[in-house]
Every structure is written in structure tokens, then in C-alpha cells.
Amino acid sequence: MPTRVSVPRQSDDYTRDAASARRDFLKQQAGASLEHVGSYSFDPSVLPGNIEHFTGVAQVPLGIAGPLLVNGEHAQGEFYVPMATAEGTLVASYNRGMKLLHEAGGVKTTIMADRMQRAPAFLFEDARGARDFGEWLDEHFDEIREVAESTTKSGRQDIEQYSASRILYTRFNYTTGDAAGQNMTGKATQAACHWILEQYPAIDRFFLEGNFATDKKSSQINMLRTRGKRVVAEAIIPDALFQKIMHSSSELMYRARQVSNLGGFMSGVNNNGAHSANGITAMFIATGQDVANVAESSAAFTYAELRENGDYYYSVTIPSLIVGTYGGGTGLATQRECLELLGCYGKDKVRKFAEIVAATVLCGELSLGSAIVAEEWVDAHDAYGRNRP
């Protein structure tokens, strides 16, 4: 076994010097130059809480799609949407969808629910112990909430219960303001659990997570019960617009949707739509979201109707959109600029941002969907998407 040489750290580790020293170390260890990685425009002193062993940056190309026209409750008007990606076609495709929806009068967006959770599991001697504890939890909810609130400014709470065997799985739900809120819910729930453990000696074992919040993982429970924001984006698009802009038709779009619905039901997919992950990921990277949440945020329900007059009612429901406009990476240099471009940086902006994301997703769904039915898809990728070194 080789002797393990740790990545070097300095007492003040968030400096250009410390980063540079690490790049030198890596050059020595692995023979790799990190010149471009070392090229960044901000002061590393802002980084504690965002990264350890800071060494430089990934420079991810950023394009702009838009204007996107949103008729939301929090987002209203036109937006130019920053998208960070290296996948050719992506920005062009979303842009095309935004053009279609702009002509159709914009995208209506609605936030249906908003809750972030941590999901501790409690074990008892037997199932009856789990059931009794469930009742106790209900009875002592006010005290538990008080303890949880002592650690955080998060708002409304409730506790869901799911039992199996001698285990009670719970979901402690919170509203989390403008933060995505995983950390604050973790802290609040830990505090609550410590209090519970003191009060309820019959608990045999306790784990702060029992795979019922499914942080960074897609799950039916979150698709049903919401994690983050549950957002719906809707639009009604006249057939003539499909013909004019998309070389498609509402009737053809609708037939393709039926085939995709059945295919997705049979294949066991978590999203019967097309590719919401593309738009979500590009916006998440651009705006400093926790990009790993794409795992959950990429679940979606698509529902369409072909109306008698040929209009196409089209909607996407994102049941687990996890976003913040405060905390996390949102305050970093380029990320903050991108949030500001959308008028979404800081306090009381998270719902506006969630609506813009959902509206963007809708545009991308119609664009890729149209391309598939118009058989332009592969050609578009061939024109835009080929990049060889």
C-alpha cells in the first residue's frame, strides 16, 4: 500500500496562495497542470461553507435563452435565462421553446406546495412500540416543534409517519424561507430528536435518516408528498404556432405524448416527459443551486390535452424542485450575478425563481417534443452538438 500523501492545507486555507499551493502539489503528484482551473475572478475568502481544499474553479460555458414570458404569481414578465452547460443544442432548444411559448402568451406557473424534510427512523422492541410512539408524537407535536424551532427560523412544520415492522419512519416537514433548507431541517430535526430521545426511553435505536426524505435521490414518496417546491407550469398553444415555429402540429404532439406516457409507465421512469433535467441542471449550475439535487428535481409529471379547436393544453408538474436564493452557492460571484439577472437574488425571491425554472422546463419539453415528432432531433444535434477536440 502506498504511503498516503494528503492534499496540503494551510492555516488560512481560503486564499489564492493556498489554492495555488494545492495546484503545485497536484502538478508534482500527478503531472497535471491546472492553469485554467487557477483562473478565477473572486476572492477565495468568501468560500468557507462552500468547499474544502479549494483549488480553483470549473469554468462552465454559460449561454442565455430568452426572453421567457412568465405569468406567475411571483414571476411576471420577461426573463433572460442563464444556462451553464457544455451540451450543444441545449440553449438553442430551450430558446426555441421560449419563442413558441412567448407567442402563445407565456407560461402560467403555480407553486402548489413547499416543504423540506429530514426523515428520522425510530426502532422499538416491537410493532406495538412503534405504534404507541406514533401516537405520542402526535400528542407532543407542539413541544417537538418548539424544540426544533429553537435552532432555526424555519416556519410551519408537521410530521408524517410510515410504519413497517418495529420501525417508525417519519418525515419532519418544514418551510425553509429562501434557503433550500436541507441543513437547517437537519439541525432542527436533530435537536427535536435529542429531546424526544430524552423523553421517550422506549426507543431502542434511532437514525437521523431512514431513506424517507431521499435527499439527492428520486423517490415515489417525494413525487407524491413534495420535497422542496411542487410547481406546475401550464400553457395553451394554438395548433398554428406548432405548425409555424415547430414544423409540428398539436395533433402529432399529442399522439407522441400518448406513446411516451405508456412507454414511461412500462419502463418505470420517474418522469413521463422529455428532459426536464437539461434545463434544471443548466440553471442550477448557473445560479449556485446544489446541482446534486438534479437527482430529485428531475422527476416530473407531464399532462397534455388536445382541445377540440386544435389547441394543445400542456403542463409539467415538478414535485421535488429544490431551490434557494439564499445560502449555499447563491452568493458566489458568477452565481449571484445570474440570480440578479433574473431578479432573484436574496430574500423573498425563492418562489419567483422556482416559477422561472418551471416555466423554462415547459419550454424545453415542447421544443424537444416537437423536434422528435418533426424528426429534426438528430439533425439538430448533428448541427449543434458535435464537438471533437
Add this chain to the structure above:
Amino acid sequence: MPTRVSVPRQSDDYTRDAASARRDFLKQQAGASLEHVGSYSFDPSVLPGNIEHFTGVAQVPLGIAGPLLVNGEHAQGEFYVPMATAEGTLVASYNRGMKLLHEAGGVKTTIMADRMQRAPAFLFEDARGARDFGEWLDEHFDEIREVAESTTKSGRQDIEQYSASRILYTRFNYTTGDAAGQNMTGKATQAACHWILEQYPAIDRFFLEGNFATDKKSSQINMLRTRGKRVVAEAIIPDALFQKIMHSSSELMYRARQVSNLGGFMSGVNNNGAHSANGITAMFIATGQDVANVAESSAAFTYAELRENGDYYYSVTIPSLIVGTYGGGTGLATQRECLELLGCYGKDKVRKFAEIVAATVLCGELSLGSAIVAEEWVDAHDAYGRNRP
């Protein structure tokens, strides 16, 4: 409806000038300065095929975890792993796991399968038509393969069939060399389908995608049948190491795993492990992967055993790891440097890279898992993960 003002483009659109003009335009339209976005170290002329409406970059902080010790078939030895993220704790947590696994002798990695697909759906007058066509597909496979190969250098192929109603859903599987390969499989499949449509007039309707490849979406079919690389990372960790490094024990880890297994089965999660998306996302951003593939690549199967001597056998199987070391964003400035840091840039490196990703994931699973059972988790996030502007 407002007059739509498109994002400005220039005849040579991949220049610093064109990008600068767009930033000026956005400042005018939205009042947002994009100074940091405009700070990048490479020549935009490399970008065609990666992005449209190039405006600048997202600078994503990059840290280094390691050394990671891998006993793979393609990756062997120590690696310093670049991770681009803004989530505090992430790099530190993976780094801690790498330390544990290094002392345990490293992570064994194995690629079990390798296939990328496009999934056209064919409709017929009735189910018998679909069944007949399925037989015809089998009989004419060699000709179909020849047509598909005429568009691409991709290798081995096969066609899976899944029927429902009057529809035959297919999966055209390919090996794709060092590229992730979605575009080349799309192109090859389109060519094959055009040939098929000419040969087989009974096809009533045809769509190039029927939700059976589930590109950018997680699905049971891909968890079962593989999309991209199916990789297993395994290790055997002595109990003493858990005690020493993780303030945990193999017995406690194992009990928590059982509770997570049942919780995940009940919650309908696509990953019974902890948080593979975190490591995968951070590596994907750093190395120019298509980050939206986190949607699929974050699925995983965890399997553990508590051996009689207290050793902990632990494994993660990633059934849909979609990676490339050629094409896409892999040739961009910082991205290429990060691949080179791993010795994974270019030809014949994709399997090595896949093994490093899987090994990294394993380290992160054991680190977060240990933190949860040792109840350090929230405290760690409180120390590292709080960043407020």
C-alpha cells in the same frame, strides 16, 4: 404581450466580442452586471458544439479529495479527485471516506456492462402487427446493424423489444467507445429507422423516442438493463478502522443499512444508498460530463455484509453511469485539465474514468453513512456547511 427582443447574435458568434455584446445587452435589458461571468481564460472559438448564445462562464469552486486508492481493471493506484461544488462538507466528507478506504487497502472496481441506447417506438394496426414486426426485426438484424454502422464508429449492437397494445417499444443498444454516446446512438438509430421504414410499410407511425431509453431520467429499465456503464465498487473494511477513523463501528453501520434498505424499499427510492449524486455531480461538473445525466447516474444499489470477524463488506452498484472522456465538454479548458489530473483525458480512458467515479462514490457513501450513525452529520454541516452572504 410585450415585443420579444431576442438575444443578439453575431455572424461569428463564438468570440469574446459576441459574448461581451450579449452581456451588454443583458445589462441594458435586465440591469444586471455580469462581470464575473465575463471572466474566463479560454478562447470562445472552441465552443461550437458545446453551447449557443455564449455569454461567459459559471465559475464553480473546485476542491480536491484524495488520494483515492483504486484497485480497478482500468484504474489502478492513487488519484486526486477534482470536485466542483458549492456545497460545504462535500469535499471533506468524500476525502474522509477516501482516507478510510485507503487504510482498508483501496476500492475494487469492476465494469459489468456497457451500453448506450436510443429507443424508437413503432405503431401498427394491431398487436399482431407489432409482434410480426418484432420477428422481422430479429431476422433483419444484420442489415439494420449495417445501416446504423454507416453513420458511426460505434461497436457492438443489439435490439431489445418490449410490447404493449399495438406498439413495439425497442431499445437499440450500442457500445460508444470513449464518448457518452447519446448523439451517435441517436444518429445511428435514426438512420436505421429510416431504412426500416422503407422496408416495412406496415408501420403505422414511428417515434424516435418512446420513453424506453429514458435519457436524463431515472427508470427501472435502466437500473435493470444498464445505460452507460454498470459499475460495481467494493471494499472490505475492518471494524477497527471504523472505530478509529469514523467514530463508528461495522456493526452499527450494518444495522443502519438494514433500516435504510427497508425505508428505501417502502419510499420507492431509486437508490437504497446515501448520496451518490453528490460525488457524481461534483466530478461531472469538474470533468465536462453532461451534468444532466445525474438524473440517471444517481441511481444505485447498495449491498453490505457484516462478516463474522467484524469486517464490513460494502458495495455500490451504479447501473446507469453515463460518462465520456472524449467529445461533449471534456475538451474544454478546465474540464480537460481535470480529466488530465486523473489521467483520463482522451482515447481509451472512459472505463478508467468510470471506475474512479464509482470508487469515489463508495468513499462518500461510507463517510456519510458513518456520520449519520455517529450522529456527527448535522454537526459537520454546521461547521462546514453554513455560508451566508
Add this chain to the structure above:
Amino acid sequence: MPTRVSVPRQSDDYTRDAASARRDFLKQQAGASLEHVGSYSFDPSVLPGNIEHFTGVAQVPLGIAGPLLVNGEHAQGEFYVPMATAEGTLVASYNRGMKLLHEAGGVKTTIMADRMQRAPAFLFEDARGARDFGEWLDEHFDEIREVAESTTKSGRQDIEQYSASRILYTRFNYTTGDAAGQNMTGKATQAACHWILEQYPAIDRFFLEGNFATDKKSSQINMLRTRGKRVVAEAIIPDALFQKIMHSSSELMYRARQVSNLGGFMSGVNNNGAHSANGITAMFIATGQDVANVAESSAAFTYAELRENGDYYYSVTIPSLIVGTYGGGTGLATQRECLELLGCYGKDKVRKFAEIVAATVLCGELSLGSAIVAEEWVDAHDAYGRNRP
């Protein structure tokens, strides 16, 4: 197209004569004698509400397993369990499991939840309409309950909400006493919906079922949120008993369980155990349950622990056990006798019956599980299960 000759009916259609006339008709139409079908021991006048076009009976062989020792809250002591089946080995296998569990001190059973539902879906102009209606539902819950109660004696109620697109899916939950209760919940919910439709004109469309109660179908929602009874059966079995009675060991049982858990998670099964449907179906046929509910009732969560002393903690959780001891087929001749054999006929007996079913299931799981690990399985079927005409 042939002229359609309907099955003949008589003015008093529930008589031996009417049944006999139908058998004659079938002999004439299809040349088939139904002598044995015509052999039954009860007066057909009891059958209205149970069947139409009564023609005779299926005589399903009935065996007895037991004694089963139950330590329930409602079922206590020994029971001889009637099982109607034509699958050789089944009764013997459950009987063997009952012997094991009897020596182990019996099966502990616990009912965790109890709710039956009907799931109307409401459509609105847009998602906001659905959200507004959801709030209105909460506010007017007391009035809705009152209307629902006017049709039925069912007890506690609540309404769950799940939104997607412009649709609000709901679950109207009820307790239903000793009846399985699908019909009474249907009637109560229809009444409630008619009242709602009068009060809330913004409802665009309404369907009494929207695939969220999943009657006669297995679903994640019912596995999570319960349909019928959620019952846990638990036991602790010493290793010595496995060795003595099952030619197995707790350690081997446990290893097999881990492999089955992972296999089931990957295969997308709704039951990580062995074959609960076998015992449930045989008891359902014997006791006049609605046997089609096997579709839902066969879902299960198995959770096991190998304790330090070699004891095997084993549990089965049945999340959607749909049973009644009143109404439906429970009052028919043989069916009532079988319920009486268990002391479960009539009022206030449904929970006792649910516990006996769950305890029986547990015995069967351990028996088949042991046979598989002891490799007796195929041999047992070869000895008992071969019946050729």
C-alpha cells in the same frame, strides 16, 4: 356476426330451478355438462348481492393448517386455519411454519392502521384552481364529512390531496367497521362529491375514481398510506428451532434474506418477502373475502434481524390487507362456517381475523424461506405438488 343469445334469467332468478335452467342452456349452447357445478348444499335465495346469473358453485378443496398460535391484541390463542386451494404443498408448508412458530412461542400481531378509501379526481381550469379547491376542501371538511356520514355508519374520515397539472387527486379515507367497505366508501364519497359539485362551481370535471385508491391493484400509495388494514406479524425464533424443524439455520435464513432484499429492490417487486399471496388467497377463498383483493393484499414488507445470540427476529408488514367479517361473501354457507371455525364471524371480529391472516402469512414465509435455503423446495413440490389428470 353471430346472433347473441343471452344467458337466460327468470323472474325469481335465485332458485335451484333458475340455476338448473342455465346449466341446461349451457349444455345446449356449449355441449358442456355442469353436474358438479350444480352440486351445492345451500339455498340460492341467500345469493342476491353476491352474484348474478347464478349457475352453481366452484368446489375448491379445503385443508386445515394449524394449530397456529397467535399473540395478538384481538386474536389470542390457537387457531385451526381453513385454506382453500388446489396447489399441492401449500397447506403442508403453512402447517410446517405454524409448527415452528408454535414452538417459538407464537406470532405477535399488531394492527397499525385501518382505512378504506375512494379517490375522486377533480379538474379545474388551471393548477391554481386545483390549489384553491384543495384549501376549500380543508376548510369545509366538517360539512363534507356530515354529508358522507348521512349514507353510512362508517366512522373516522379524512381527505388526502395529491396535485398534478390542473387536477386535484384526493383520497377520502374512512373506517368501515367489520366490512371491507369498498361499497360503503363509494357511496359515501359519491354523496360527498355531489354536495361538493353543488357548492363549488369552478369544478370543470369530476371522476369518482382517479387511480389513487387503486382498488384491486397494487400501488406504492397504498403500500405507503394503507388500504384496509396495515398489520405487522412478528416473531423471534431461536436458531435451534430452525435446525430441528426446518433443516436450516437462522444464519442461512438471514443471508438468503439479504439476497432477496436486493433482488426485490432491483426487480421492482411489491413484496420483498416470499409468497404471502398463497396464504392470503387460500384464506380469502375459504372465508368469503373478495379474492380479487389479493392483487393489493399481496404487497408486503419483510424485515429480519439476526440477533447476537443467533435468534432470528422476523416480521412481515402487510400494508393493504382488505378483509371483512360482515357483508360480501362472509355470510355464505361454507364461508361462514370457516369464519366461525376461527371465531371470526360477524360483528367486531374483523381485527381478530386480520391478525390471524397476518400470523398465517408469517408462518408461510418462514416455511418457504427455509425450504429454499435447505434446498428442499423443489423436492417438496415434487412429492406433494404433482397432480396430473
Add this chain to the structure above:
Amino acid sequence: MPTRVSVPRQSDDYTRDAASARRDFLKQQAGASLEHVGSYSFDPSVLPGNIEHFTGVAQVPLGIAGPLLVNGEHAQGEFYVPMATAEGTLVASYNRGMKLLHEAGGVKTTIMADRMQRAPAFLFEDARGARDFGEWLDEHFDEIREVAESTTKSGRQDIEQYSASRILYTRFNYTTGDAAGQNMTGKATQAACHWILEQYPAIDRFFLEGNFATDKKSSQINMLRTRGKRVVAEAIIPDALFQKIMHSSSELMYRARQVSNLGGFMSGVNNNGAHSANGITAMFIATGQDVANVAESSAAFTYAELRENGDYYYSVTIPSLIVGTYGGGTGLATQRECLELLGCYGKDKVRKFAEIVAATVLCGELSLGSAIVAEEWVDAHDAYGRNRP
């Protein structure tokens, strides 16, 4: 703990005397009379291989629906379908659907696939061991088939492989003639595995079932890859017939279908249709099928189209219909009569029977679907479905 008194057995245990002695024993032990249970019309000597501890019969009411008009490849013409159930409305509802489909010209049925499996799991030292073994399996397939065939007359075979961790899960697929075939596949696979274990010493552990055949349990793998028969039933129904017979319309049916599709996708149901389990169960009890297979056979894919002329294309795909016309309970007295009524008893009849089941299911789907949209549903149950003792 009470002294356990076993159910009494006799040296010749399949006699009226032995059964009577058991009824007496139960009367003594539990005070329950089993007079009706003791009333059966056949000689118990036929029962070895079907039941143990034979005590009598469950008399399940049997009604007839029809004529059902089938345009199958194996079933052609009119059939009077025996249904054993105690659920009021069921026979009437299927009968109504059969009337609709008769007027519409009948139900077209097609068997798409036919395979029964056993799914052994093999464990190795590590994942590479599992991969190597997978290759060995492919290479030695002919020898394995030969060994398996030595135990059974079953036909075509193949072996599917699914890997995770150090485990290779397999599915050994067989055609099984007119038998459902679980036992013969079990026996053939066991023989094959014993041969494999001799040949391949690197196998660390082996279990004959790893939850990948999911016998008696519903699973995505079986919905995708077929277990038993994969059957499609299709029909095209003019709008006028919906209006005339069902008090409904094709347009309303179609809208309800869309809502059910989305509801089912979100609720995680294994059947986006209505209630196929009802018809399948009633036919299974009547004809001596293994009724516990309802757990798997109740999965279904519904796909509908509203054609331009108002016609309604409607189809149901049953991916795991497990039926036999030979062996099991098919030769018992009433069961054989019911199979003979359909012309389906004995050799070379299983595909005909599968088609009749699927056609029956289609009729029931349209009947219940119509009732829901016409809001007759609850009223129908209120008229037919209320039976109180």
C-alpha cells in the same frame, strides 16, 4: 404455551372418512360445525397433489357472463364465461361489457410472449467473479439446457442475467406447454443449478430464488419481460355504442382515461386500467388456476385512442398472465367442467384459454370505466352489491 394438537391424519388421508374425521376434530377443538364444507360431489382420492389435510370444500357461487365474442388466434367465436365470486355486480358488469363488445364485433386477442421462469441467484467473492460466471453461463448454455431438459418436457429456454454487487441474479426462462409450469421450471432449474455448482467451484453461495421471478408477487421485471403469457386484447368501439349501451361516450371515456393514466403514474400503481383482477380472479377460481397468481396476473397496461371519427380504440395488455389447462387444479370436478364449458380442458388449450381471459378482462374494463364516467357505478353497487346476513 399450550400443548399443540396437530390436525389428525390417516394412512389413506384422501378419503371421505379422513375428511370427516378432521371436521369432527375441528368441532371438538373449536366448536365449529363444518356441515356445508363437508358437502362435496367428488371422490377425494383425486386430490393428492392438490391439497393436504383435505377437510371439505369452499363452495364459491358461480355465475355465467356472455356470450363473449373473441377474434383470437386460438380462441374464435362465442364463449360463455364461468366466474366464481361473491362480489355482487361483478358478473353483471362483465356481462354488460361483453354485450358492448359483441355489438362492436368482438375482441381481438394476441399472445405476444410466453415464458415461465425460476430465478436463482449466485454469489461470488467479488463482482468480477459474478461477471466471469455470467460469461461462462453464456458459453455453456447448451449443456445447461440439456441438464434442465432431462427433468421435464418443457421447451425453449434462455437465461437472463442481472448483476449487482458480487451477485449474479438470473432468470431461467422456459416454455411450459399447457401447464402454468412453476413446478416444472423449479425442478428443471434445480437440476441445472446442481450441475452448474459441480462445474463451477467459484460459486460462493447459491439460492434457487433471488426475487427475480417474483412468483406470486407483482414486479416491474415481470411487467417488462413477461411471466406466463403476455396477452393483448383490443377492440374498436363506435361512439354510438357507448351512447346506446353504456350511457357514456367515447369522448368522455377517453378523458377519464387520461386522468387515470396520470393518477396511476403518480400513485405508483401496477395497472393503469380499472379492475382486471376482478375478472381474472373469478375465472381463476372457476377453472382451477392457482388463484394466488392474481398477485402477478393483475398487472396490466391500458392504452386507448380517440379516433377522428369518434371510434374508441381500446386495449389491455396483460404482461404476466399465469394460466394452465393441464395439471394443478384444472382436473378437479367443477374446475374441469368450467374449462370444458370454454372448450379449454387439456392439451394444446392454454393459449385459447389465455385469450378468453384477456378478452373477458377487456369487457370488464370498458364496463366499469363506463359506469364511472356515467356515474352509475355506486348506484349499480347499491342495487346489486349489498348483501347483509
